[in-house]
Amino acid sequence: MSMEYRLRRVLPSSRVAIIMPVDHGLIFDRIDGLETPSAPITAWGENDVTGFMMTPGQVRQTERYFAAHPHLTRVLTIDTYYDYREQDGKGSHGLITTVEDAVRLGVDAVKMLFPWNMSNEERVAMCNRVGAVVRECENWGIPLVLEPVLIGAPRSDEVIVAEEKIARIAYDLGAHIIKIAFPGEERTRRLVAELKVPLVIAGGPLAGTPSDTVDAVAQTIRSGARGVIVGRNIWQRERAAGEQVLAEVAAITRQYQFQD
Template sequence: MTGKEVRLNRLFKHSERMIIVPLDHGVSVGPIQGLEDIPKLVKQVNKGRADAVVVQKGLVPQIKDYLGGDGCELIVHLSASTALSPNSNRKELVATVEQAIRLGATAVSIHVNLGNSHESEMLRDFGKVSNRCDQWGIPLLAMMYVRDGSNNNEFDWVKLKHAARVAEELGADIIKVNYTGNVESFSEVVNAVKLPVVIAGGPKTSSVKDLLIMINEAIRAGAKGTSIGRNIFQSPDPEKLVRVIRQILDSKMTNEGIKELARTL
């Protein structure tokens, strides 16, 4: 077993499906509601049995007591842009694989926006990062979005199928994409690659029920887990919500069963 395989197994520490909680939003949109106390939040999602958290490098010292062993695995995010920029969809590398290793990361992640005018630079960075990940045996989570100016295209299964394939062919180990809206079309995305696919949470949903149904449908389509941020960290009880998501990931449930489960939150 290679070092990368060992680390990938750590990311599936609770079951065959993973819960990743991205907490890198402070760079892109600032210290929004839910991100006021990152250590407390990591402690909560860890108790809920999340597998990993995604943070920028500067936050790692704050959460070190809740990482590894019985704690969450650490994924260091290498990409950044801010909502203050005239082109916030242009992601730049702000950390290296080597820095992530020194911080104790189990994996690293990058963000790529396809269809953007700076797509070529982001793909170039993807290639460089994946090469370094192979050199050091570090898994790479590729967050793949279609950001060509059309909101509808962000959830278009044909385009997301292409995005997933780009990630696979450029050396990702786990692929994160938006959910397409139904089991049939998302199955097309999942089946386009041989790698684990996890779903993004997107903007905060209008109800917990909608979020849980989305997760359940994605699992039925073949997804290997979730990478959901604000719908978790802006929840009134992140620990309890993560526990419920874990239950959905590890059980076969109908949408009617999901609705009953949502009433407990």
């Protein structure tokens, strides 16, 4: 399979992608809604999502389900990161699997965090690590979703500006898709226009009312994003409310088509 084939599966031209992340166990403690790691996949796979962001364990445990639902895509998280605020005050990032293993598992893309609130030495090591993964992705024909982020930082104007700059570094390192916390309509539109790399926008933790989530997604899509990464704002809500959010979000995503 080629890079182009996999990119078109992850980001279809007929709509904006809805990718549901369920990979939180790599970083977080036990959280509500993810006590059984594979449960959200079978619970929400029939509800008009286009795919899931998953851990290696989840990919292996759900092979039969995805074989029976080949329209759903899988983005494999290949790294983990532990908070720079803990222990010695430094972040710690590393790979947990390889691009070759991802291809062997049959997934459509791989995903890495790109944390930047660390020492300059760690930043250089991070860039080298990303560069090596990009080379492997090119060799195997599988896209890399790279997530520029300041881990644990509040969503201040300064942080938003910084993450926009980090997104440019992600582009320069060769990311095929950039995942970023929503920086506002104007900044998203500018990033889309300048970088000319598909942007997908992270939904973040459960917050606000269902209508707040739908409005945020609508702003994201109007700005030119090719995908929305929405998990906890759906599967941590009461079931009826989660279904309402997802149905309204899906309706918005189907209003857009793309010429690739």
